[in-house]
Amino acid sequence: MSSTGTTLKHYFVNHEQQFDAAKLGMWLFLVTEILLFSGMFVAYAVYRSWHPEVFAQASELLDWRLGALNTVVLLASSFTVALSIHFVQKGENDKVVVLLLMTLLCAAIFMVVKYFEYSGKFAHGVFPGAGFEPQGIIDGKDYSKYDIPFAPQFFSIYFVMTGIHGVHVLVGMGVFVWLVTRVARGHFSPQWYTPVELTGLYWHLVDIIWIFLFPLLYLI
Amino acid sequence: MAQGQHHIIPIRMLAIVFGLLLFLTLATVITAQIDLGLVNVPLALAIAGSKAILVALVFMALKYDNKVNLLVLVLGVVFAVVFLALTLADTELRGTIGITEPGTTELTVEPAESE
Numbered sequence: 119m120s121s122t123g124t125t126l127k128h129y130f131v132n133h134e135q136q137f138d139a140a141k142l143g144m145w146l147f148l149v150t151e152i153l154l155f156s157g158m159f160v161a162y163a164v165y166r167s168w169h170p171e172v173f174a175q176a177s178e179l180l181d182w183r184l185g186a187l188n189t190v191v192l193l194a195s196s197f198t199v200a201l202s203i204h205f206v207q208k209g210e211n212d213k214v215v216v217l218l219l220m221t222l223l224c225a226a227i228f229m230v231v232k233y234f235e236y237s238g239k240f241a242h243g244v245f246p247g248a249g250f251e252p253q254g255i256i257d258g259k260d261y262s263k264y265d266i267p268f269a270p271q272f273f274s275i276y277f278v279m280t281g282i283h284g285v286h287v288l289v290g291m292g293v294f295v296w297l298v299t300r301v302a303r304g305h306f307s308p309q310w311y312t313p314v315e316l317t318g319l320y321w322h323l324v325d326i327i328w329i330f331l332f333p334l335l336y337l338i
Numbered sequence: 339m340a341q342g343q344h345h346i347i348p349i350r351m352l353a354i355v356f357g358l359l360l361f362l363t364l365a366t367v368i369t370a371q372i373d374l375g376l377v378n379v380p381l382a383l384a385i386a387g388s389k390a391i392l393v394a395l396v397f398m399a400l401k402y403d404n405k406v407n408l409l410v411l412v413l414g415v416v417f418a419v420v421f422l423a424l425t426l427a428d429t430e431l432r433g434t435i436g437i438t439e440p441g442t443t444e445l446t447v448e449p450a451e452s453e
Contacts, residue, residue, distance in 0.1 A: 138404055145407045149414030156418035163422060164429045182367065189363050197356040200347070200397045207346045322398045326390045332363075333382035337370035 124310045137312055144316045148323050151286075155327055158279045162334060165275065169268040176272035177335060179244065179252070179264055181235070185336035188231050189328065195224035196325040199318045206311040211301050214314070218298045221321070225291045232284055239273075246270075246277040276335050283331060286324045293317050345402040355396045362389050 130136040166173045202217035242261045243251040250270040252261035297317055300306065306314060366385040370378065395401040400408045 141404075142406060142410065145410040149410055152411075152414045152418055153421075156421055159418075160422050160425050163426060167426065167430060182370070186363065186367050190360065193356065193359045193363065196359075196393060196397050197352060200352045201349065203399075204346060204349060204352065207344060319398055322393050325397075326393050329389045329393070330383075330386045333366050333370065333386050337366065338379050338382045 133310070140312050140316060141319075144319050148319060151323055155282075158275065158282070159330070162275050162279070165268070165271050169271070172266060172268040173272050174338070175266070176264060176269045177338070179259065179261070180276070180336045182336040184231055184235055185332050188228050189332045191224045191227050191231070192325045192328050195221045196322050198224065199321050203311070203314055203318050206301070206306055206314050207308050209308045211304065211306065214301045215298055218294055218301065222291060222294050222298070225287055225294070228287055229284065232280065244273055246274040279331055279335070283324070283327055286327070290321050290324055293320070345399070347396065347399060347402070351396060355392050358392060359389055
């Protein structure tokens with residue numbers, strides 16, 4: 119059941135050092151991800167500080183119930199990932215497969231909710247950029263009343279931030295599919311499970327980004 | 339048995355953190371419905387920050403991990419804060435220097451008559 123991953127590269131003293139190096143590399147990558155998103159958070163902060171009342175008003179058009187649902191779904195997926203690492207460390211790979219599939223299911227639910235949110239907005243003329251022309255009435259909200267100066271900025275930021283976050287969720291789903299097939303083929307053991315650990319770190323970071331996006335875009 | 343000695347986080351601990359995260363989500367939703375004036379935004383950010391710290395320390399295992407990983411994360415966050423602070427120091431305190439249309443400031447130079 120051995121695979122290439124279990125071999126000790128000649129430039130490492132032992133497996134422990136090899137594992138720590140892989141993890142440190144992953145953390146460095148995660149910091150570049152934080153800095154990528156920080157640019158968008160800074161844009162949000164600048165435009166919000168310039169037009170606080172417009173941002174507060176425009177965010178009324180986002181359904182906080184869907185945002186909260188997606189928050190719970192992503193938190194649950196982080197929980198199942200953390201559990202999958204717990205069980206891969208114990209060598210209970212059957213449970214790891216189930217937990218990773220549950221994670222995939224949560225990620226899929228997240229994207230489906232996002233799809234309905236986006237298509238609902240597009241159907242009423244809420245587009246990023248120059249196409250912004252809100253119209254129609256949903257849930258007692260007259261969208262045409264939100265055609266105010268600087269509201270398009272809020273929605274451009276909303277679409278870019280949630281869009282890039284959504285791309286990260288899709289990438290994560292792809293990695294989880296690959297990971298599930300490897301767990302099912304018995305590639306990992308308590309002695310070597312580096313890919314599970316690193317994918318878990320990535321997924322938790324995607325969760326943390328959403329933890330900030332949810333209140334900033336939907337609530338306040 | 340290279341990775342056999344790694345700290346295995348107990349299920350109970352993971353479940354408690356998951357419960358706390360759900361509770362904080364509920365808290366941020368409820369407090370956002372109430373108009374607290376200037377407090378709303380800092381409160382929402384404080385709750386989000388607490389959730390992020392919980393995820394980083396327990397789900398991402400930084401609490402049990404080699405401290406160099408925590409250092410990398412903290413440095414990344416510090417630089418993100420520097421980025422935010424310096425940008426806001428510009429955009430919030432820039433005054434009238436960015437206004438170039440004639441007549442909008444006292445120090446306006448008359449436009450050259452080139453037409």
